[in-house]
Amino acid sequence: MRKSLPFLLMVAMLTTLGTASAEVKTTIGYLEKHVPPPPVLSNLDPIPEDDGLAGAKVGLADNATTGRFLKQTYDLTVQVSDNTDAFLNAARDMLQHTPYIVVNAPMDDLLKLADLPEAKDALLFNVGSADNRLRDEACRANLLHTLPSRSMLTDALAQFSVKKKWIVWVLLTGGHPGDLAYALSLENSARKFGIRILAKKIWEFDADMRRNAAQEVPLFTQNFGDHHLVVIADEPGDFGRYVAYNTWLPRPVAGTEGLVPSAWDRTVEQWGAAQLQSRFSEASERDMRPKDFAAWAAVRAIGEAVTRTNTSDVKIVRDYMFSEKFELAGFKGRPLTFRSWNGQLRQPIPITHPRALVAMAPMEGFLHERNEMDSLGIDQPESKCTAFEG
């Protein structure tokens, strides 16, 4: 377990070539507000302590390899805190050294950081919160998002459902705030893509489902009318794992369990992804997870912009990131770019089951006037984000 005192960890990753001849040096901060995961019924899948950070490290190594051919060096400064005050203090300290900070923190802490006077000209990358509001009414001009929003994930699942003609859902949700937000996002996506949600039930059992899921789940799902798909909103991974194969009707399970839309999964191996997966697992001794991917993409986006502009000047880098020239090869088959109206990284969403990739959204046929990837998540016309205007 993580030590409870706020601690400071400085990781200086030197590039292979000496730094003496460096012309462009870029420091990237990785700032985490650690939130202990809520207790869950099964301990089969603990969340790794370096979830996110491990991706940033691989991204940094990728940047450094490119940089050594261009006399550009990169280093990573890491600070992890377990309370908001320590988090903000660490942020202030870090902002004195670099404007580029990859942040793995809940929404409230993220907004406090973005609103610090010291962060005004910084470029912050959200890799920890999928909250839709951060890309909408709570957006900030200095805050980009490489982690997909919940709405991107649930839109991806809805597109897949429509493609399969699984257009009647029943929704099971936990009571955790993340569960409720995910459930709301599922409901919005269902509305957006013409899916009917026949029934919605909140999972309120506190029994240990390892012993009685077989008895409880059939009864819990018995009164639903006929439906095509059971969608589950259970972000901490508490009860969801006990639903599949125990439902009253034989129906597939999707959402946070079963068929899962995510930023990244170990089953993604096309589009050269096998190489990123093996680089990651070699460096981290585990599989790459969504936050790892988001942190990798954030560090690589900085690296890509510095490589192409040959400067670490934050204003030039930011302008380049939002220009038409910027594109990031993110191992998902399409170039990734930032949405100019809310700072979200456009990206395909893999839809996977534990053993294989099932589909990659946007699904074929879901067209968009600008970019098919903008059929996922909050689009410009309905966006309430104004921070990026002007």
Added chain:
Amino acid sequence: MRTSLLLAAAISAVTLSSASADEIWVSNEKDDTVSVIDIETMEVTRTIEVGERPRGITFAIDHSVLYVCASDSDTVQVIDPDTGKILNELPSGEDPEQFVLHPDNRHLYIANEDDAITTVVDTQTRKVVAQIDVGIEPEGMAVSPDGKIAITTSETTNMAHWIDTSTQQLFANTLVDQRPRHAEFTHDGSELWVSSEIGGTITIFDVATQSEKAKLTFEIQGVHQDRVQPVGFEMTRNGKYVFVALGPSNHVAVVDQKTFEVLDYILVGRRVWHMAFNGDESLLFTTNGVSGDVTVIDVEELAAVKSIKVGRFPWGAAYRPTN
């Protein structure tokens, strides 16, 4: 019935008598095999078992042996094309993906995709001569016609790395667009072409100065731009055409080698990857990874004339004359 049998017998007799028909050899990435296509009958005549995940495939200049990158076996296999037997294995470094044979017919330059290294192997002594640090995920390999320059492209670093083959040292690193996949020198050695899969471009360099000379883009009506992904390509010796595989757009572009103008797009199989010409360059054989087949293009007509089923995920192709 009898007549058709006789006819069939006659045809097979013809086939047998021309057992020396030229061949196209195709590596099947997910089957651990190589399919041998008879160019005359346009059929697979042999399927040869090789190491794990075969990708890069090329013949010695005299076609006496075949080299295959068995990526997951971490070796380059040397195969007798007559018998299909594996003669020996070369130390290749880890995860060899693509390679190119130096005009000296002796040194292989191999991209080690997982290791950010280019390995140079002497095929005679079977020893590693040099290992050169390059960018992340090296893939595309080329060597200049005079043998003085070797090129490695790195997919995540997005560069063409220029190697001086006399010193085995890098002397230039040039940025290209996202995910460079393949590199080729023009036959006169004056230009280097590099395809960028995700960037959707081909960058053309002036070799003398290593400076960018032109950049090609591709546009296919009815296909989303993101799916137009240039990967493998080949140039005709007569200086006329460059054929560019455009991956998941399922098309091959025909480019004028001189004016850089895109002349045409030819519909082929799914996820077209690499290609090889026959001896007189009248036919072009493209590997189509997803559909598991090879499309034959008539170079004169610029039209697809046949598709040939091979193994799973055909990757590379190489031509073998047999007489």
